[in-house]
Amino acid sequence: MQAFEYASPATLPEAIALLGAKWGEADILAGGTDLLALLKDYLCTPKRVVNIKGIKELGGIAKTAAGVRIGALATLDELLASADLKAYPALLAAARGVASPQSRNRGTAGGDLCQRPRCWYFRAGFGLLPQYEGKDLAVDGDNRYHSIFGDGPARFVSASSLGPTLVALGARITVAGPKGNRTVAADRFFVAPKTAAQREIAIQPNEIVTEVLVPAAGRNATYEVRQKEALDWPLATASVVLRMKGSSVAGARIVLGHVAPTPWVAAQAEKFLAGKSLTADVAEQAGQAAVADARPLSGNAYKVQLAKVAVKRALLAAAGVKA
Ligand SMILES: Cc1cc2nc3c(=O)[nH]c(=O)nc-3n(C[C@H](O)[C@H](O)[C@H](O)COP(=O)(O)OP(=O)(O)OC[C@H]3O[C@@H](n4cnc5c(N)ncnc54)[C@H](O)[C@@H]3O)c2cc1C
Incomplete structure (x- = not known):
């Protein structure tokens, strides 16, 4: 890794004063579980590392x-x-x-x-919108772990x-x-x-x-779909929060994870659920509605099914309904 100045301030104002006005000048160090890898791979080459753990x-x-x-x-x-x-x-x-x-x-x-994102093009130094010889690497290359929602250019x-x-x-x-x-x-x-x-x-x-x-929340649950129970990030997740009126859904918040450059609000599924009693069938249909707008890339259509199942299972878990 590139040599850097190391600072370990004890107060927030000191820490802020040690940071740079531009990205790349200084990096914040908390637990270091990501930053150290970024430093070792020269993806971060700051002049200064500011350890905030003493604050x-x-x-x-x-x-x-x-x-x-x-x-x-x-x-x-x-x-x-x-x-x-x-x-x-x-x-x-x-x-x-x-x-x-x-x-x-x-x-x-x-x-x-x-x-920082785990995208293998980003981690190989091609940036967040990776291009090579005029090609969009995430669109034209191996995109099995990339986004299935959104219009780009971020994938x-x-x-x-x-x-x-x-x-x-x-x-x-x-x-x-x-x-x-x-x-x-x-x-x-x-x-x-x-x-x-x-x-x-x-x-x-x-x-x-x-x-x-x-804030205080209604019934809530997250369901994660992973390739393996080991050192890895999920392939798709769904987090749901339900506001119930008796056995009906008065309001639902459904957010998908690891399927887009940002957490992805499944607005169609939220709308579909309003006023409905949560059964396994309804949860399945909500899962379908959640992925209606999916735009998978050449190698990741399998994630659409994973996201759909994650929504169904998170909803049933939050509502305490058996599948
Ligand atoms: C094997 C493995 C598996 C993992 N699986 C998952 C997973 O399934 N899901 C998941 O979400 N994560 C996963 N992680 C990532 C892990 O959760 C993060 O690396 C960790 O939470 C980062 O926290 P940290 O304190 O170590 O951050 P650091 O490594 O210290 O910092 C990470 C980045 O955040 C910046 N930063 C840190 N704190 C602040 C702050 N307070 N304000 C502004 N910027 C800040 C740093 O400058 C750096 O860019 C995994 C990590 C590993 C190594």
Whole structure:
């Protein structure tokens, strides 16, 4: 890896002052489970690495009047152990899915949201919108793990498993920068870049994610489809939050993960479910509605079926209905 200056500030203002105004000048180090690999592969070559682990106010998980506050430095293991998060099985399933135990022990909530895409063209140095000899690598090359939704040009899939769940739960993400704090709704945090210079998350190079606020939620669940129970990211996930009126669905939020450059809101499925009693048949039809707009690439049509099944199973789990 390229040599860099290392800073370990104890306060948030110090950390912000150490970051650069442009991407590439400095990188934030939390658990390091992604950043170290990016440094070793020369995908990040910052002049300075700013370790934020010494900043106490970025840690912890606590109940507040507005919901549960998750500090950016809370590890995935801390999420799983938190009594305050028991009402959010959707979030816990996403955190539990991150393999291995070492990654959950070191990896932080903020780092999970800000981790870079796993797209193999990106990881090989071709950027977020990979081109080679006039060809779009994600369209013309091996795209078995790429997106099945959206018009491009971005075809990678958002790597964060917490992201889709937080979008479904209506969470807000707080970001601190030189001008103070601002909060971003989770569904605006993830961005599908339109140009090679754009990032996939809505933060500036000199901003730090400080916390996530998760409001009280209805019945919720996440279902993940994975190729193997090992060190890997899911192929497709669905996170659902249901507001029930008796046995009918008064409102549903359904968000797919790992199928698009951002968490993907399945609006058609949400509309379809309104007012319906949740049976296995209805859940299956909602799954169908969720993938009606899918536009798979040459090698990933199989993910359409996975996403459909994920929606069905997440809905049934949230409603407590047996398949
Ligand atoms: C084998 C393996 C399997 C995995 N499987 C999954 C999976 O299934 N689902 C999933 O979601 N993830 C998965 N991960 C990724 C893992 O969850 C993330 O690597 C981890 O959460 C990142 O947290 P970190 O604290 O280590 O971040 P770091 O590696 O320290 O940072 C990651 C990135 O985020 C930036 N960053 C970190 N914290 C902040 C902050 N507070 N504000 C702004 N920027 C910040 C860093 O600069 C860097 O670019 C897997 C990782 C491994 C190694």
